[in-house]
Amino acid sequence: MNLVVQVKLLPTAEQASALEATLRACNTAASDVAATAREIGCYRNYDLRRHIYQGIKDDHRLGAQAAQHVIKKVCDAYKTLAANIRAGNLGKPGSKRRRNAETNPVSFRWDAAQPYDARMLSWQHDARTVSIWTVSGRLKGVAFTGSSDQIKAVATMPVGESDLVHRDGMWFLYATVEVPEPELIGPAGFLGVDMGIANIAYDSDGNRHAGTRLNGYRRRQVRLRRRLQQRNTKSARRLLARRRCKEARHAANVNHIIAKTIVTEAARTGRGVAVEDLTGIRDRVRLRKPQRVTLSSWSFHQLGAFLAYKARRAGVPLVEVDPRYTSQTCHRCGHRDKRNRPDQGTFACRSCGVVAHADHNAALNIARRGVEDWGAVNPPARGLTSQPARKRPASLALRAG
Template sequence: MKLVVRVKLLPTPEQASALDATLRACNRAAGHVARVAFEQGVTSRNDLQRLVYAEVKASFGLSAQPTVRVVKKVVDAYAARRGKAVRRAVVFRPEAAQPFDDRCLSWQIDAGTVSVWTLAGRMKGLGFVCSPDQLKTLAHHRKGESDLVREGGKWFLAATCEVPEQPVYEPVDWIGVDRGIVNLATTSDGVNYQGRRLGRYRRRHARKRAELQAKGTRSSKRRLALRAGRERRHATQVNHRISKEIVAVAQRTGRGIAVEHLDGIRERVRLRRDQRAAFTSWPFRQLGEHLSYKAKRAGVPFVEVDAAYTSQRCPRCGHTARANRATREDFTCRLCGLAGPADVVAGVNVRDRARSAWVFVTAPASAPSSRESGWMRPVTVLP
């Protein structure tokens, strides 16, 4: 399983200046290579490298390996657009992230420093800070490229790590998780993670953005740039905290985690104009992704089940009707009278579907298997 560990660099003013010059030179070179690739219609890495290698080294002051990484960066950018109409060359921001491999950048984990290539030569003893868990992951599982990133005047390295997945155990039961806007997540155990505080935070940022955009001055644009990403990082941290707690409970109790399959929900749901901005920008998918990868890392079973009518179906008698949910907060079955918080009822329905979705299949005696008793596979069960 691939994970990205992001550490903060602690450069001196001289080191920061060298890093800035290097990052800008690499992105100028990437912009030039992207224009050549677009004009010549060349997207093969080897063909493009033969076409621009000598020119990039001579014109932009890059050494051999950074030039190779620049070409690969351009090829990857065009590959991401494959299948789409490309009407102009890819453009790279002056401070866009730049990948470095182990020939350009090396880690000294024990010393807490890195050595990185710059236009001014090899920079050694560049300090970094991170959490103990991140440091342990870097020491044992780092593999592949590391991206040099500048955000808000600060420097970071994003390192790719290959973390082995833990064996998935057979769950004794499931924790159903219902995701939403008013309540970010509600579990079938009745635990509720409210979104009221995050909603206020995002509305305050929206007002500030509107005020700065209305001014249109150079100072306001500079402040907008400094604020960019702050709201996104805050929401990501909230999702990390929620997913970490849910996975820890599941692991401690020997249960699995089930969530609703929400792909395409933005296209299926019709909203009022005043609801669209909040709904389309809400990080539903991110919370599910956090739950998924944290569960894999801990060996916790994880499934997605069909989301249809989970908030309208009675988990006791199965009666499904829109009238069962008279208000957003409350659920009352019109057939058997079962009542309770609507989001908890939805979480219970997700849990019940997961009980059917996780199928344990006994492997044939002649089939090769790493387990003596069989294998497990998740399937999506319709209501």
């Protein structure tokens, strides 16, 4: 499987200037390529390369590999745009936002990430430096640093494509590394995980993860942003710019901790992990206006992705189950009724009388569905499978954490 490892570059002032000029040249070229692609209606990599490859090399002082990566970056951007349009993420047909997306060319910020391959970037692990291509020539001896795990990963594992990123005045390399993937265990049951807003995660063992503290933190961030936006002074805008990624980093850290705790417990007890398939939940759920900010800032997709890749690294099976009625169904007798939920945090079965925390009851139902879904596609043994489970296909690469 592939993981993305972030390392921080420590360039000198002269090296940083060359890196900045490189990003400006590459992204200016990408914007020109995107405009040409829109004008001629050509969005396939090899077809588009025939039209503009030599031109952007000469006009923007790009090397052969950099020019090819620029063209591929543009094609990938249009592919993503088309997928968002098909999914309805840019509005309904005929809406102003969708018309603009369908007619205007894609544009790139000057500091948008630029891909690098092995011909453009090499690592000197003993000196802890990299040699990197720029429009000013090859830069040698650019120092990098990171955590011990990150340094070890890029030094001992095969490194593929890397992205040069400029963020908040700092320079980073996001390197894709190939990590050996263990065989999945034959699970002796499943640990169900119910993800929600009041409690970020609640597992079938009765453990509550995050919840009140994280939601309180988010509410404070919303109030602070609102006050700074209303003030609208130069210092307020500067503070907003510095804080723009703080909440996202905090939420990602919390999600990493939760995912690691859940996967570690599942591996320790020889179980798999069952989660809800929450794809498209923002389109399905209708909330009052005060609740929409809470739902939009709920990073359930990120938590699910962290659970998926950490489970694969640990050889723990993970299944996504149908979430419908898990909060209304009794885990003991199977009776389903809306009235089983007298309030947000309580489940009281009107058939057998069992009383439980609502999220715990839902997690138990998710665990049961995990067993059923796994047993439907895998031969039984240890109650569930008779042989080591087949590997699951590789998913989106994620930052190591």
